[in-house]
Amino acid sequence: MKERGQVSHGRARFEEVKYSSLLEKPIVLRGMLYYDAPSRVEKRTESPFEERYVVDEGTVLIERHKKRPRIFSLQDHPMIRAFVEGFRATLAGDLETLQMLYDTHFSGERQRWRLVLVPLHDDMSSIVESIHIEGSDTDITQIEIREVGGDSSRISIRENLL
Amino acid sequence: MTGFRSRLPILLWLALLGVATWVVSAQTRVVTDLTLFLPRASDPVENLLVAQLRVGSASRLILVALEGAPSRALARTSAALVDRLRASRLFAYVNNGDIPWSPREQNLLLQNRYLLSAHVVPGRFATKALHESLEERLRALLSTVGAFEKHLLPRDPTGEFQAVSQMWAGERRPQRKHGVWFSTDGKRALLLAETRAPVFDLQAQAVTLSRIHTAFAESAETEAVRLVLSGPSVFAVAARNSIRGEVWRLTTLAIGLVAVLLLAVYRSARTLLLTGLPLLTGVLMGVAGVSLVFGSIHSITLAFGATVIGVAVDYPIHLFSHRKAGEAADSTMTRIWPTLRLSVLTTAIGYTAMLFSGFTGLSQLGLLAIVGLISAAMVTRWVLPVLSSSARTEEPPQRRLSIIRVVDQLRRLWWLSAVFIVVGTIYFVFLDHSPWETDIANLSPISARHKALDRALRAELGAPDVRKLFIVFGDSAEDTLQRSERLAYTLNEFVERRALTGFDAPSRYMPSKALQRQRQAALPTEASLRRTLREATRDLPFRKGLFEPFVADVVTARTSAPLGPADFQGTALGVRLSSLLFRQGTQWVALLPLRGVINETTLAQWVSRLNDSQVHYLDLKVSSNQLINRYRDEALMLLVWGAAAIVLVLVLGLPSLRVVLRVLLSVAAGVIGVVMLLLVFDQRLSLFHLVALLLVAGIGLDYGLFFNRVYQERAERERTARALAVCAATTMLVFGVLAVSETPVLNAIGTTTATGAILCLVLSATLCRDPTISTSSTSAGPTDATANFSTH
Incomplete structure (x- = not known):
């Protein structure tokens, strides 16, 4: 975790598989992830549609399918904040923030570790059951979000481009 | 002059004093309702104006700011304060931006979204429009925050609930920080509270304000946090307290100075005490008289009246100063009485005209003055001579300055x-x-600094600083809402033509039943909705049968009974609605406050062309000033009549x-x-x-x-x-x-x-x-x- 905090930039290709009871079949999304320590994370989906999702300090910007971008404050949306910090604090190695929002379980070894986050607060835990983050050394290789009710989303980080 | 006959006036006086004391202690209710000092309204708009000054929701708003500490501490204090204030039941609502609506309110909006959403128009559920909505929902679902957007998707794929709840939340909200409202510079946490008590009930307002202070003391996280309050009731209570304090201080000072003066002149403590008797009797009798006739007395009447009757201190001065050495007080009195009597009569008659005033406050003041002055004079005439028979007065020594020279x-x-x-x-x-003060704001005892603070907080909170507005009258809620809808339609054009920046209207939140029925008619039948849904979802990966809840809700909405204002009663939504739509006597009233009026002439011309007696354009500041001016003009008229009566009495006397x-x-x-x-x-x-x-x-x-x-x-x-x-x-x-x-x-x-x-x-x-x-x-x-x- 501490070493993760020393990584200051990151760029990676991702592939995300969404399993939703609302959908007939899983949907695969592809795009890029960017990270600038300690607080800027950008997720840019390229297919099947374009979405830009930027978390910077306390604001979130969502730009979807050529529409006017929506910007809102993380403080206005405590649930989204908890959700966002699940990735961002992990990327930044910010254990303190993580433990404020989640029950954290760390297992495995340096080459292949696994971090399980279980939301502490009611409003968040009514939607998200747990977040599983897997990695090797300072790299994160996979993030899986398990929602209450069985839906889930698995983000695999394919290649780390520095 | 001995025996029963000479004591009769004293006995009568004591008996009357006893009765008056009983009346004052048992019957007198001092009221602080400022509207007693407002004129009787001459038309429905003025009526409304007075009513709004009395009980209007804007008048009951308290703006609260917390400052002086780091923002996290302010936010936590804000949250604790809101909880305590909500629990106190003294407020119709308290908000610091934490959650817009309760689950009950959310449910109300969700259940009725197809009747309340302005987006429900013909074509909203056609294949192409529905396909677009669904595609948009799919992207939201697949987005990073999709988990938070999915729960309403099967019920509300066109997003009507979001549209309705956003509209109710209002356009202008303060920014938030740590989950609560903050000023733009981030230095003040902001709250809004609407008191249940009307602003004129100063006693209840004082209780409410002190409750805010105790709740704050319990909630403040650090000593550094400061509480800042503003709003009409805050001003009213502060003004009352400062006037009270000042009246008390100044009166004590004045009485002290007068006592020193009279002691220096008469060199007798007894004479000094006797000088006070007519005055005290006058005030007591006057207050008792007003309570008997009016059932209560206004605090302003009391304050003014005491000043007016204060002139009665001159009566005993006449008695004592005219008394020759060794002369019986009674014969001095006989000597000056005709002149004194004429003086008292003319003064009292000057106040008689006020009795006929249309404003309760002024007629109370007139009665208080008349009863007070006459009884003070009577005490001076019949009681003082008996009591002061042994009081000595000195002939002015010759060495003193001869004033007559x-x-x-x-x-x-x-x-x-x-x-x-x-x-x-x-x-x-x-x-x-x-020569007249035409702006009532200049009469207010509020300092310029506090007014500036109030403006700043109001701007930050987006609280209505209602100055210019349209008023719509109607026979029923439905009638009024329909008129409000037609007016809003025109106002939208004005917004587009940049005559104003925006406006609010009750019909935006609570559409008329007619409009709700139009929306119902725009909803497709079950069979047609299923058909369009099938076509719209053909190329989308949604699960079969996912939108059954949507179909069911639309089918229900098509035949459900339209909503009325009563359906919102007892909710924060109802509070919000009732500030814009309310009953006044047998009529219903809708208020459409305007924001940023740029071209007032255009509006005024349009209203005059409209020539509709049910629609009025009002500039509150101008109108309340006019109201006060009318009041002043009537008072002036009464003074002229009073002067005429005085002349008549003088000619006769x-x-x-x-x-x-x-x-x-x-x-x-x-x-x-x-x-x-x-x-x-x-x-x-x-x-x-x-x-x-x-x-x-x-x-x-x-x-x-x-x-x-x-x-x-x-x-x-x-x-x-x-x-x-x-x-x-x-x-x-x-x-x-x-x-x-x-x-x-x-x-x-x-x-x-x-x-x-x-x-x-x-x-x-x-x-x-x-x-x-x-x-x-x-x-x-x-x-x-x-x-x-x-x-x-």
Whole structure:
């Protein structure tokens, strides 16, 4: 975790598989992830549609399918904040923030570790059951979000481009 | 003068005092409802204006700011404070931005979204539009925050709930930080609270405010956090407290000064105490009289009335100052009584006109003054002589300054009153501005700093600073809402043409039933909805049957009963709605507050072309000023009638028209002189000045009448001059003290009366009776002008 905090930039290709009871079949999304320590994370989906999702300090910007971008404050949306910090604090190695929002379980070894986050607060835990983050050394290789009710989303980080 | 007969007045007086004390202690209710001092409304709009001033939701708003500590501490204090205030049940609602609506309210909006959403128009559920909505939902679902957007998707794929709840939340909200509202600079946490108590109920407001302070003390996370409050009720309570404090301080000071003066003059504590008796009796009787007739007394009447009756301190001064050494008080009284009686009668008659005022406050004041002055005079006439039989008075020693010599010097200036009247008249004719205070804001005791703070908080909170608005009347809620919808339609055009930046309307939140039925008609039938859904989802990966809840809700909405305002009762939504749509008597009223009116002429022209008696455009500030001006004009009219009555009594009561003229001339010159001086020193006249002018007139009459008595000896002239000098000195002391007050009301009364008293003293001296005539050898009977009527 501490070493993760020393990584200051990151760029990676991702592939995300969404399993939703609302959908007939899983949907695969592809795009890029960017990270600038300690607080800027950008997720840019390229297919099947374009979405830009930027978390910077306390604001979130969502730009979807050529529409006017929506910007809102993380403080206005405590649930989204908890959700966002699940990735961002992990990327930044910010254990303190993580433990404020989640029950954290760390297992495995340096080459292949696994971090399980279980939301502490009611409003968040009514939607998200747990977040599983897997990695090797300072790299994160996979993030899986398990929602209450069985839906889930698995983000695999394919290649780390520095 | 011994035995029962001489004690009768005392017994009667004591008995009446007993009754009055009982009435005051058991019956008198002091009310603080400011609207008693507002005129009776002449049309529905004014009626509404007064009602809004009394109970309007904007008038009950308290703006709360927390400052002085780091934002996290402020946010936590804000959260704790909101919980405590909500639990207190003193507020219709309290909000710091934490959650917009309760689950019950959310459910209400969700259930009725197809009737409430403005997006429900024909074509909304056609294949192409539905396909677009669904594609948009799919992207939201697949997005990073999709988990939070999915729960309503099967029920509400067109996003009507979001549209409705966003609209109810309002357009202008403060920014949030740590989950609560903050000012733009991030230094103040902001809250809004609407009290249940109306703003005029100052007692309840004071309780509410102190509750906020205790709740804050319990919630404040650190010592550093400061609480800042603003809003109409905060101002009202602060004004009351500061006026109360000031009245108390100044009155104590004035009484102390007057006591020192009277002690110096009479050198007798007993005389001093006796001087106070008529005054106290007058106030007690007056208050008892008003409570018996009106059932209650307004605190302003009480404060004003005490000042007005304060003039009654002159009556015992006349008695004691006219008393010769060794003379029985009763015979002194017999000597001066006709003049004193005329003075009291004319003053009381001046106030009679006020009895007929349309404003309860003014008629109360009139009654209080009349009862108070007359009973003070009666106590002076029949009670004081009995009580002061052994009280000593001293003939002024010869070595003292002979005041009458000064008066005789002043007599050479007999033309002074005429000059005042002529110059004053010319001054008024050529005055280039209105002599009246036309902006009631300038009468408010609120400091400019507090007004600025209020504006700043209001702007940050987006709280309605309702100044310009449309008012729509209707026979029923439905009728009013339909009118509001038509008006809103036009106003939208004005917004597009940039005549104004925006507006609010009750019909936006609560559409009329007619409009709700139109929306129902725009909803597709079950069969048609299923068909379009099938086509719209053909190329989308949604699970089969996912949108069954949507179909069910649309089918229900098509036939459900339209909503009315009653359905929102008891919710924060209802509170919000009731500030824009409410019942007033048999009518319903919709308010459409405007924001950023850029082109008022366009609006005004449109309204006048509209020629609809049910739709009114109102500028609240202008209208309330007009209301106050009408009030002042009526008061002015009453004063004119009062003056006419005074003239009539003088003509009947004085021996010759010459004397009447002399008295009137000095009084008129005194009043005109005061007004002129006030205007020269850049004061604008208000209602309070008018009341004070009535006071000045009463004082001037007293001086004029006494200076015009018929004397038998030079010593009596000296005594009269001394009595009047003492009277004027006490008046100057009392009102001079009030004049230093920073409260506009007290300042106005103080300045006017103190200036008026000194002017009237000098002017009546210049017009005093020629001593060469007064020493003519009339009979040894009562040496009063009235009694000499036949000899002239």
